[in-house]
Amino acid sequence: MSQALAQDEGSGALPGGSLPDEELPDEEPLAEVLEPGRRTGPVVAVLAATGIVVSLAQTLVVPIIASLPEIFRTDASNTSWIITVTLLVGAIATPVTGRLGDLYGKKKLLLVAIVPFIVGSVVCALSTTVGPMIVGRGLQGLGTGMIPLGISVLHDVLPKDKAGSAIALMSASMGIGGALGLPLAAAVSEYADWRVLFWATGAAAVLAFLAILFVLPVHDPRGHHRGFDHAGTLGLAVGLAALLLSVSKGAEWGWGSGLTVGGFVVAVVVLLAWGWYELRHRHPLVDLRTTVRPVVLLTNVASIFVGFAMYAMNLILPQVMEYPVELGFGLGQSMLGMGLWMAPTGLAMMAVSAPGARISRTRGPKVTLAVAGAVIAVGYGICALVLGTLGNRDLGPADSTTVLWTLVLLALGATVVGCGIGFAFGSMPALIMSSVPAHEKAAANGFNSLMRSLGTTSSAAVIAVVLAQLVQQVQGRTVPTVSGFIVSLAIGCGGALVALVLALAIPGNPGRGQSAGH
CATH class of the missing domain: 1.10.287 (Helix Hairpins)
Structure with missing residues (x-):
């Protein structure tokens, strides 16, 4: 096995520079691994809660986007960086954090990565001009890499029968935090000072730091002999x-x-x-020879389309729900009301973590990912049908019953999408970790998360273009047409179907009978 490791580290003796499936290195011993008889709940709870806290940064400012230019006395192009910088820093930090975790120990890097998130939250809470606010949001983005790092920790320390559902929950924590954070942030913004949002997330991150420090097992540094x-x-x-x-x-x-x-x-x-x-x-940051292994490559490409489908839903339905009923197709919800209608999406991601893990264990994570693509497509289909029906009517304030049922059906469609996202987020780490060497698991998970980020970024750009092209003038306002929203839903559905096809194209059935790569 040491010979196989030496070959993988750069000798180039094997074709393509990668290891055959049957020669993947065994896991290196850790200083502390949870035995099957020990309680695993605290470890899972700490890491999942940490992932949700970190992911709150993605939707934290959504309720106050329109107010940011007034708050900081600048124009909208400047305040847009408050959102963009978190995405940029998070995308860059994710693979780097994973690699450093593989080299120097995952628990240590979790503690290091959450510190700038805490500092950034405080900086944002104290900001009176846009410059410090952008710096604080960038510091928050450094915490994004904690989610794939936490997935690798769960894989390392949990018994095989517990790892699958825990990894699925941790993987979905970014979507869960985003979905649940929206109504929370909306409520705080509506009834309190917006700075409370950042004080609260900073305090939650401090608690997460302490929980990681005292609850998580200690890891021996891995691969410290390999240079960064x-x-x-x-x-x-x-x-x-x-x-x-x-x-x-x-x-x-x-x-x-x-x-x-x-x-x-x-x-x-x-x-x-x-x-x-x-x-x-x-000793590369990302072993590209590993990433072109068919299982890893197809999973990463599928991740782009899953990320696309996840974010597209978050861009489309909130707008429909918040537009005034007087426009003829809006549903007249406040930010808080919209957030509450969308909250079941995050709850669905959480609920399917255990069933998804069972499917992966019995049928293989490839099957779970394929099911995820199909379920997401069905959810988009429900929403498209509902909006198609809505487009044939001219709603008014008196149509309260129609508005209510439309909201119920759209929330149902979004919840179905959330179930699919939960299945996908649980299966992708299982596919990745069943197909990469032990000393690269955190880095490979970080790269997979980066692929999802590329999907969400592309989704924002594509949907923005579609909705900007298909517009109409209503009561002196330029707003997207119902057709624009339906086309956007069709594009999201198409992304899910592409992920389904890619999942079916994954060779063999990697990870079947295993628990997320054990």
Whole structure:
């Protein structure tokens, strides 16, 4: 086995530089592993709660987006960075945090990563101008990598029969936090000062730090003899920043503008050079030879489309629910009301973690991912049918019964999508960890999370373009048409179906009979 490890570390003796499935390295011993007789609940609860706290940063400012220019006395283009910077920093930090966890110990990196999140929350709470607010949001983004890192911890320390459902829950925590955080943030914004949002998340993160410190088992550092790839980290950061900025800001800058096109060109050139460098580096940040293994490659590509489908729903339905009924198709909900109608989506992600793990254990995570794609597509179909029916009517304030039933059916469709997302988020780490060497599990999970982030960013750009093109003038306002929302739902449904096809194309049935890669 040591010979196999040596080959994987860069000798190039094996074709393609990767290990055959049957020669994947065994797990290295940890300083403390939970025995089957010990309680696993506290460990799962701490990591899942930490993931939800960190993911709150994604939706924390949604209720106050429209008010940000007034709050900070600047224009909307400046305040848009309050959202964009968290995405950028999180995308870059995720694979880096995973790699550092593999090298120096996962518990240690969890404690390190949550500190800037705490500091960022305090900075945001104290900010009176947009500059410090952007800095604070960037610091919060550094905590994003804790979720894939937590998945790897659960894989390492839990018994096989407990790991699957726990990993599914931890993986879905980003979606759960986003869905549940929306009504919470809306309620706080409506009834209290917006700064309470950041004081509360900062306090929750402090509690999470203490819980990680005292509850999680101690890990021995893994792979400390392998150097950290500083040049690869810089190259990935520059390439991702150029790509994500161009995608997320393209609509604002203009898709044909020199800034957007130049960003895409820089991204392509830098990422190609980064890939060339990584393939030749002895201890790369991301082992690209591992990522092109069919199971890993297809899972990562499917993750892009799952992330796309997840975020598209969060972009479409809230708008429909919040538009005034007087426009003829809106449902007249407040931010808080919309958040409460969307909250079951997050609860559904949480509820399906155990059933999804059972499917993965008995049928294989490939099957779970395929089921996820089908379920997400069905949820989108329900919402599209409901909006299609709504588009044939001209709602008014007197149609309260129709509005209520429309809200119920849209919430049902969103909940079905949430079930599919929960299945997908549980199956993807299982597929990844059943197919990569032990010393790369955290880094591979981080890269998989990065793929989901690319999906969500692309989703925001694509849906924004669709809704900006299919518009109408209603009572002096330019608003999307019902057809625009239906087309957007069809695109989200298409993304789910692509994920289904990719899942079916995964060779064999990796991970069947295992618990998330054990």
